[in-house]
Amino acid sequence: MSTIILKGNIIHTPSRTHFECIPHGYLVSENNQIQGIYTELPEQYKNIPVQDYKDRLIIPGLCDMHVHAPQFVYRGLGLDLQLMDWLNHYAFPTEARFQDLSYARIYYEAFADAMAKNGTSRAVIFGTLHAPATELLMEILEQKKIAAYVGKINMDTLSPDYLCETPEGSLAATEQWILDTKDRFHYVQPAITPRFIPTCSSEVLKGLGELASKYDLHIHSHISEDLGEMGIVRERYPQYDNDGEVYDHFGLLNDKTVMAHFIYPTDRELELMKQRGVTIAHCPQSNGNVAAGIPPIRRMLDMGIKVGLGSDIAGGYSICILRAMADAVYLSKLKWLESKKQDSFLTIPEVFYLGTKGGGQFFGKVGSFEPGYELDAMVVDDSSLGTPADCLTLEERIERVIHLADDRNFTARYVAGEAAL
Ligand SMILES: [Zn+2]
Known part of the structure; x- marks a missing residue:
């Protein structure tokens, strides 16, 4: 013993x-x-x-419920841009470089070291669309003892040519990567990770929902992060008035799902998240940096929706979840002002809870x-x-x-x- x-x-x-x-x-x-x-x-x-x-x-130990490992390369840069400009200028060109495994090794080692040094025990992590580099990231996290759900991401539409899969290629590579990694590690597991609705065709979202169910996997993505992103989704799926119902239609919302941001939820969408048992990753530093907006965290907590904290490197520049706790209080005060002092701001014990037990429940009995x-x-x-x-x-x-x-x-x-x- x-x-x-x-x-x-x-x-x-x-x-x-x-x-x-x-x-x-x-x-x-x-x-x-x-x-x-x-x-x-x-x-x-x-x-x-x-x-x-x-x-x-x-x-x-701290739980980072939403972080992009490849974006560690350029954390602290481009913070005066809006989301789509920032993605095109920094995120996509950098992520393309992770096709090169020697490049990936340098930055994934640095990323995992920084997480460990900053007290993160558990994390839910985006890789890139490259399966070999994502498998390498999983190996490195295992060595550094960071327990994580890691995603090879999917992008087959509305993406730059140099970072775009075919629907069939995306699903086949994802299934092979799941088979290669699902029983390989002690601390690390694959997670189904559509980048977000705009970069995934309905064929890919449908296939990912089927893979999540077939292999009983966790699911990680972005939801309602930015009005521009949400406009694209409304245009593509006019039968739904919110992102949540689109994900739900494809079988991607359940109690093994974590969704980052959720800044502009509708009443129906909030109820849906609660019913499905979805965890929301609140990333306050990133929400401010990309000028996305302020999510109604108080309202989610009052409704009993599960919430954890994310660094969202590199929308956020700090990988430390203590910083996300401080920023969550700060941002909630702005929400308090925005709501004409109706939505009371978060307290220190509340943000500590979100960064430990709130995220930890996603991993089992963790965070307390x-x-x-x-x-x-x-x-x-x-x-x-x-x-x-x-x-x-x-x-x-x-x-x-x-x-x-x-x-x-x-x-x-x-x-x-x-x-x-
Ligand atoms: Zn993100």
């Missing part, structure tokens, strides 16, 4: 309303199942070594330290952040970490019951 005992200031959010903080507590996991948090170590564990992190903070959950944890040394820690409560210390910490403050990482940094 593998027992891990971590000691330190333990902080998590079993519910989204408040933090549970245990100063100088013991977190015990047996065979990747959390047994409990204790202020005194129970007798039966007395002979087992304790990893003592002293005054540091121990928090659940409650008994029965998997052991994903990050250790944070906040001693360099300024104010002496003994002047602050643990709630204040984690709030300060959310706003001020970066990878220099993260000192250990555990994923699925194993040390990973």
Whole structure:
């Protein structure tokens, strides 16, 4: 039996309303199942070594619910452009280069290293349309112990000539890649990943829905991100008045689906997401950068729709999900103003919950330290952040970490019951 005992200031959010903080507590996991948090170590564990992190903070591993691995190459560039201009100028030409496996290896290694250093335990990731490079990305994530659903993306229409598949070629390559990878890894699984509705013909969307069902796979895409994108979808599918019903028509919405953005949902579409059990990946930094809009996250939470956070590299420039937490509060305040102070803004415990347990539920019992959950944890040394820690409560210390910490403050990482940094 593998027992891990971590000691330190333990902080998590079993519910989204408040933090549970245990100063100088013991977190015990047996065979990747959390047994409990204790202020005194129970007798039966007395002979087992304790990893003592002293005054540091121990928090659940972070979950990045929407990120584009190839776009790591140009993160921080083109942030004064709108979505379609940004895609044509940066995203598509860069993604085309991932046909070259030696190029892919350099940037996918850098991407996975950055994720690990920034405390991400779990992620849902876009690759490119190239199956070999996407398989390489999966190998690298497995080595670095990042548990992930990874997608070879599909694009067979309204895409540049140099980055466009035929419908039959797209579906055949996707099925072969699924067969090659679905049983190959411990931490990493393939996910069905249409880029978004505009770049996929109805033939491809239909085929992807069938593949998701045939192999019981998770599904990842974008929904209602931008008014331009939504206009294309309305024109192509005039019988539907929203993106959600189009995806649903092709069998792509269920409780294994994560959809990024959802900025302009209709009432019917919100109800549909709730009924189907879809998780929404909220990517606040990206929504602001590409001037897409502000999604009604408060409304989704009030309705009981599942929500996690995404970095959306490179629409977002920071790969750290703590930054997404801070940005989620910030953006929700603008929404509060936009709604004439009707939609109350998000609280610090709420955004922490979204970045841990909110996304974690997509992977099973992940993102919390409650008994029965998997052991994903990050250790944070906040001693360099300024104010002496003994002047602050643990709630204040984690709030300060959310706003001020970066990878220099993260000192250990555990994923699925194993040390990973
Ligand atoms: Zn995206």
